[in-house]
Amino acid sequence: YQEQVMQIFQHLAGYSLGQADLVRRAMAKKHLDELMAQKDKFIYGDIEKGGNITGCVSKGIPAEVAAKIFADMESFASYAFNKSHAAAYAVVAYRTAYLKYFYPKEFLAGILNDRLDKIEEISKYIAYMKERGIAVLQPDINRSRTIFAVEGDGLRIGLGALRGIGIEAIEAVINERNEHGQFADFADFAVRCAKYINKRIVESLIYAGAFDCFNHPRAVFAAVYEDVLSRVTAMDKQKSGAQISLFGNIIEEEKITIDYPDIPEYDQTEKLSLEKSVLGVYVSGHPFEKFAPYFKDKTFNCSMMQYEEDEDTGERKYTEIASGQSATMGGMISAYKKLQTKSGLFMAFVTVEDLYGTVECVCFPKVYDKIKSFLAEDRVVTLSGKIDISDEKPPVIIVDRMNEFTPTEEKSPSAANSVSGNNGGNNTAGGAGGGTGNAVQGGAYAEEKDDSEKTLWLNITGLDERDLGELTDTLAFYQGNTSVIFVDKIKRAKYMCSQKVSISRALYA
Known part of the structure; x- marks a missing residue:
């Protein structure tokens, strides 16, 4: 321990307690240059230079032995702790290991709540949980707390984890839910919480999937939420002003009803992209998962x-x-x-x-x-x-x-043919001929060659000059490093195209 180093400097080399503590600090901060500056003083002292350190040699310790002791302490400095620090770390290590083993979900919830502002770390822990069968539950307006919380066999993401949403507004919504019960539907939420939230917060909740529990697509909520909030705001103003009808009655608050449009949900890519824009991570899926x-x-x-x-x-x-x-x-x-x-x-x-x-x-x-x-x-x-x-x-x-990268199963039949050989045979006029020399078997993908080493063979048999011009113009949109050779079967001729291309799904299409 560092305390033992202090004792060595005191008893063997005549350092005072304060001087020994300075050595300890240099060791703790891993300032090896400061530690090495003490080497000569440790061995020979600094009396001749007007100091008060006697050194090991003056106490009968051979210089080579003192140098060996110092070298041992030098190597020890890179991982030395003081005793109380080491003991505290040991206790923390045992406790966290115990919690991780016996209460893994609660342990992870604690870690995530300590890293709410570190999105890159949260994404790693979410992947970690999925690998170990711990469900990652998306935000839910009727179930989520402000922070991550254990729920059943998984962890529910807290509403406070959403980007750009004030904690005070979220806590007000959760207090409303706790005091008066869960929200029956989106209209009920809007009526009860409009005074706490704004349109930006509602939009974030929609994209995060917090209203999925109401069984409408997110795209539908995104289409109606502004109108619903405007109606609720107008209703609140009407109520607070106690406006009187032509017949002398106070206009009473009406229940909001929503005419949900029949529109499709966002496609999966856009849905996940919007989800990540407010959560910082993918939760309900990941676009890379299938790859x-x-x-x-x-x-x-x-x-x-x-x-x-x-x-x-x-x-x-x-x-x-x-x-x-x-x-x-x-x-x-x-x-x-x-x-x-x-x-x-x-x-x-x-x-x-x-x-x-x-x-x-x-x-x-x-x-x-x-x-x-x-x-x-x-x-x-x-x-x-x-x-x-x-x-x-x-x-x-x-x-x-x-x-x-393009997995084989996403390639069209013509694309699959285009990478199967090196000649233009068995293709209809204008089709992509044999391809790049990259064999594709059993759903795997090949990347044996760099683009500059590949050749794309195109069968132009039967194409007139206009068709050939259009084909050349199309290739110009996909500039790259792959050579293109045109094959005309009737003329039994091959022509090197001046335009090199980048092989892609868009080009094959």
């Missing part, structure tokens, strides 16, 4: 970005990754930013998301030139590169290769 099984053999995912942080220095130590480590991963582009380098070339910072979180991927000009044709949000990609970890920023991946 995840294809990437089980990759060496990196965002769950590996866990770190331990030194509470004194704030230094982060990553336990599963290291700077310079090779990484392969699959994910979905959630954002990207293009910028121009000093040399005039373009590069991009691409945020790639998987089930566990996001990682920034740096694409320098050579890589950017190859990926710019498919660089778009929600595009699924596979990539490889090197992990780079700096002191002040989260880890990034320096990309050396990135390809658009």
